[in-house]
Amino acid sequence: MQDRPTAPELLEAMAAKLFAEVREWVPRERRFQILVLANLCAVIARELRAGAEPSLADARLFRELLRRPVEPAIAPQEADAVARATAAELAGAIRAGELDDRLDEAIGRLREHVARKLEIARPGYGG
Amino acid sequence: MREALAEATGDDPGALELSPIEGGASRQTFLVSAGGEPRWVVRREPAAGMSFNSLEVELGAVKAADLAGVAVAPTVCFEPAGGRFGAGAAYAMEFVSGTAVAPRVLRRDELAIARERLPGQLAAALAQTHTVEPGAVEGLAGGASDPALEACDLWEAELDAIGEPLPAVEAGLRRLRLNPPPPAEPRLVHGDFRLGNLIVDEHGLAAVIDWELCHAGDPAEDLAWLALRSWRFGNDDLPVAGLGETEPFLAAYEAAGGARPDAERLRWWEAMGNVKWAVICARQAHDHLTGARPSAELASLGRRICEPEWDLLQILVGSDGSGREAEQASGGVP
Secondary structure (H helix, E strand, C coil): CCCCCCHHHHHHHHHHHHHHHHHHHCCHHHHHHHHHHHHHHHHHHHHHHHCCHHHHHHHHHHHHHCCCCCCCCCCHHHHHHHHHHHHHHHHHHHHCCCCHHHHHHHHHHHHHHHHHHHHHHCCCCCC | CHHHHHHHHCCCCCCEEEEECCCCCCCEEEEEEECCEEEEEEEECCCCCCCCCCHHHHHHHHHHHHHCCCCCCCEEEEECCCECCECCCEEEEECCCCECCHHHHHHCHHHHHHHHHHHHHHHHHHHHHCCCCHHHCCCCCCCCCCHHHHHHHHHHHHHHHHCCCCHHHHHHHHHHHHCCCCCCCCEEECCCCCHHHEEEECCEEEEECCCCCCEEECCHHHHHHCCCHHHCCCCCCCCECCCECHHHHHHHHHHCCCCCCCHHHHHHHHHHHHHHHHHHHHHHHHHHHCCCCCCHHHHHHHHHCHHHHHHHHHHHCCCCCCCHHHHHHCCCCC
């Protein structure tokens, strides 16, 4: 256990400071770089708060699109690695034409995966 | 550099000051000042990382576009790799005053008149660019076969080189590959025509810059790229670079001599534009991760891949990729 503030709370404080104050201290033409850093802090804070659930949901979706059983269950600490490995398999299967007969379904359902990424990286974009 | 510029201009500029210009995707770009005045801009090949075209090809495209009437920054001199501009090949162009920062173009009061003129000027610049036959630019990539399928091949190969699994991009690419528009006659295509690569002053378009992604392709690619949501900077209801509506823009393109592509072709290339932007984001983040170009800004682009992915899937959902059903669903707008 660490004392508060928690990691997301600290990142949010950093984002606020960068956005509201540090931005004003740098020359105008470089302020964009501070905005990028402030935004990254906010992204990481949202990612930490969301925990393993988005990756677990992605792994389940990718298995479903690959017509694989949803089992075995995935441990939260493995969620990201499993999702990544399954994403690679799905990407390969799509490229190989193995999903051609259900490409509409894949295109429709993969919006769920992209929406989960947007909720962390750019809330409101997919709205 | 002073020697090279003196030789090219016939006039010793004196001591030079160099300052890096931000915002270039992969080429290194420097502002060169003499006596406190900005005089030239130097573009140089990076030591490592992404480069789609050699600098020689880029330079050839600028010259051909210039001859076709496109406003460009005039080239001053070229130095091969290991020449007087350093390790990478480089060229110097005249400094053109104005801004290429899109949010400034879209919001600054002093650019209000420019904003009114820009859609017509951009349409004309593209129509002029698209008069250039690929053979006019030595070494220009692409155009050997169907430009649409060449784009599928190019971005699939780039995805493989990066190695990040992006199933949404793959699904979009697959749909596009299975439903390409009829082959277009290849022309010079700028390849990255958006406000960030245009110098704008209070009169409007001053120069089209950054021809790094130029190739022989379908002119509709440039028209559709300009309409990507990522280049609207919040002005989501104005599809043409956040500046204007599609219909008057296409009418201006036609009036300037361009051949208007049909809505299905534009829709296909808009989807492909989102594929391209997603893959470029992944490539930039990859260049950070491999250490080729360490940069927090490039790293941050890895988390922007999902924006064009979303737009890609939204364009393709419920359609066969040619845009027919999507067009009907949205009331028949191209």
